[in-house]
Amino acid sequence: MKSGELKMSWARQYMPVLGEIRKRFEAEKPFKGNRIGMALHVEAKTAVLVETLAAGGAEVYITGCNPLSTQDDVAEALNDVPGVKCYAKRACSVEEYYDAIDKVLDVRPTVTIDDGMDLIHRLHTERRELLDGIIGGCEETTTGIHRLRAMAAEGKLEFPVIAVNDTPMKRFFDNVHGTGESALSSVMITTNTLIGGKWFVVAGYGYCGRGLAKMAHGLGAKVIVTEIDPRRALEAHMDGYFVMTMEEAAKIGDIFVTTTGNTSIITEKHFRVMKDGAILSNAGHFNVEIDLEWLHANKEGYEARDSIETFIVNGKKINVLAEGRLVNLATTKGMGHPIEVMDLSFALQALCSEYILKEGAGLKGDVYDVPNGIDVEVASLKLGSLGINIDALTEEQNLYMNSWDIGT
Structure with missing residues (x-):
């Protein structure tokens, strides 16, 4: 074949x-x-x-x-x-x-x-x-x-x-486990860098973001979550992650993964304060979450290795994976979920x-x-x-769950 x-x-x-x-x-x-x-x-x-x-x-x-x-x-x-x-x-x-x-x-x-x-x-x-x-x-x-x-x-x-x-x-398995495992594994195999001990920034704490945060934490990363929804931000905090703005996270993050589906999540003001060697990637659908237009217009880039483009910003290297496209699929070795x-x-x-x-x-x-x-x-x-079997409601249980007149 x-x-x-x-x-x-x-x-x-x-x-x-x-x-x-x-x-x-x-x-x-x-x-x-x-x-x-x-x-x-x-x-x-x-x-x-x-x-x-x-x-x-x-x-x-x-x-x-x-x-x-x-x-x-x-x-x-x-x-x-x-x-x-x-x-x-x-x-x-x-x-x-x-x-x-x-x-x-x-x-x-x-x-x-x-x-x-x-x-x-x-x-x-x-x-x-x-x-x-x-x-x-x-x-x-x-x-x-x-x-x-x-x-x-x-x-x-x-x-x-x-x-x-x-x-x-879809949400519980594809978004959480699928994105979590595939995006993280693609970052690892593309960069050949360690996850443990790194500041790992997840933009967005929807189902995809939750999966990524969980997987990165499991590998020993110090996980930062950025959010605009106060309820999701509080959930991330209660789940044990650091919660802050992207402006704060940009200064300390080692690896960034965007999962918001929105535009302009990481932009010029963030690039300028990032560490030397920061790794940027996207797990949202379109390549609009990282401001690549600004990078290409203002900074000369070069291909550091397969699926990694490096830009010099304020004398520091900023590394973008897969042209800012879906990191789990768009890298040369990305296999998807x-x-x-x-x-x-x-x-x-x-x-x-x-x-x-x-x-x-x-x-x-x-x-x-x-x-x-x-x-x-x-x-x-x-x-x-x-080969897994589960219980089913009995007739009595079904009646109880669908009645309003059964008291305490």
């Missing part, structure tokens, strides 16, 4: 939940006659999702959602899967990136699956003639959900979208795509939660694959 096929085969053996869903899809063909347009990180775990959808009868057209996260050998292997066409390539230009988005849309998809909302944004701005053919979509990540909710609030979202990111099975974690997230995507195909025509343009039944089904399938 070629390298891309080997990667897919390796991932497949650790994705039992998608494996069970695929068996049903092969028998029922729920996507027969439909075209699914996807913009996701094109790597081995994603390929297993694509295979699952194609096995369910879909024609699948996919491109990347980040110019540096595609694994070209996997993209090549996907083009050998019946019913699949992949347009993604690594290190593409902005023009090539959006050309590939347009090629996916050119097939007039009936369902979209996004990671960052680029397909949906393109449909609502440049390709509006295709909107009538869209039944609905799914969105994978926090940044995309933020953008979609903003569209919906303005009445601009013209078809229903399932917020796959905003459900317990652990396979078992993505098995759960992509199981949600597969089942939510089936749901939106069945129910989307009756839903208005808005952002919808993952149906609770789907979330529970994915958890149950995972427990079954692990």
Whole structure:
């Protein structure tokens, strides 16, 4: 087998939940006659999702959602899967990136699956003639959900979208364990530096930030959390981390990871006070959290080693990983989230795509939660694959939990 096929085969053996869903899809063909347009990180775990959808009868057209996260050998292997066409390539230009988005849309998809909302944004701005053919979509990540909710609030979202990111099975496992492990391991393997004893700065204490803080602390780092939400800041404090502003953290931090999904988190005023050798990386979706525009405009940079660009600021070296893009995927050795974690997230995507195909025509343009039944089904399938049994409510307990007239 070629390298891309080997990667897919390796991932497949650790994705039992998608494996069970695929068996049903092969028998029922729920996507027969439909075209699914996807913009996701094109790597081995994603390929297993694509295979699952194609096995369910879909024609699948996919491109990347980040110019540096595609694994070209996997993209090549996907083009050998019946019913699949992949347009993604690594290190593409902005023009090539959006050309590939347009090629996916050119097939007039009936369902979209996004990671960052680029397909949906393109449909609502440049390709509006295709909107009538869209039944609905799914969105994978926090940044995309933020953008979609903003569209919906303005009445601009013209078809229903399932917020796959905003459900317990995604947040508790993908965001916490997935981001925590994969971002940290990518920083370690890219820089070959020690975590223990370092001041490790996590910008944002959402689910991704919590996972990173926990993992870094477990390796002996002194973890600093920066936040804008007083409740999350207090939670970080009670969890045992140092909480301060980024201006304060910039002076003492050794390693920085942004997880906010917002822009301009680390900027010129922070660069100027950082230690010599500070390492900056991003685990949010887009490369806007670190002000790379200022660095490139004002400081000459050079490639210190694979996926590390070094800038000299006030005589000190500031090291930026993966061009400020997703550090767990965009470094040359970044492998993304652990396979078992993505098995759960992509199981949600597969089942939510089936749901939106069945129910989307009756839903208005808005952002919808993952149906609770789907979330529970994915958890149950995972427990079954692990051989774990859990209790169930008795008739008496169920009556008690659903009654209002039983007193003390």
